[in-house]
Amino acid sequence: MAGLFVTFEGVDRAGKTTQARMLRDALGERAVAVREPGGTPAGERIREILKDGSIDLDPRSEALLFAAARAELVEQVIRPALADGKVVVSDRYLDSSLAYQGEARGLGVDEVARVNGFATGDLEPDITFLLEIDLAAAAARSGEADRFEDEGRALQEQVRAAYDRLARENPERWHRIDAARPAEEVHADVLAVVAGVAA
Secondary structure, eight states: OOOEEEEEEOSTTSSHHHHHHHHHHHHGGGEEEEESSOSSHHHHHHHHHHHOTTSOOOHHHHHHHHHHHHHHHIIIIIHHHHHTTOEEEEESOHHHHIIIIIIITSSOHHHHHHHHHHHHTSOOOSEEEEEEOOHHHHHHSOOOOOTTGGGOHHHHHHHHHHHHHHHHHOTTTEEEEETTSOHHHHHHHHHHHHHHHHO
């Protein structure tokens, strides 16, 4: 049985981690949960670098580090899980790089897509949830800020616009979800979509 690859995208504090966890819990043993960057020994070390606000990274270096962590995750975890018929639930994936490094950092979406195509062997998700929320509402949510959040609203505006365009260009894969609602309501919508595809 072929597996199913589900990803969650959105601006910082949209609820991606919460929804990924809730979906994993709902699916039980069928699910394998991963996060980006991370999920492998090398990926977690790379995550530390990328989240460290004291390190000033060139945008190209940033993009390549994300791609390197992603390459490890795909080969060590995601592909084997999919081959085993599992539902892989990922808190972010390649679309984050397209939005953040490709658009917001100005590297070019096509350029970043090419790098990540090489890194992942062109592995794309089956379902991508775009958790949509007003930026002010997202910023008001609790959580520990990282280097990207510290850059402020302008970056988040660019990221949100990039996600909107990506979702419009590929409506079969992307599912827009109103993430301003209570987490259980959001989860119900997510679960309905996944159940319809994985049935």
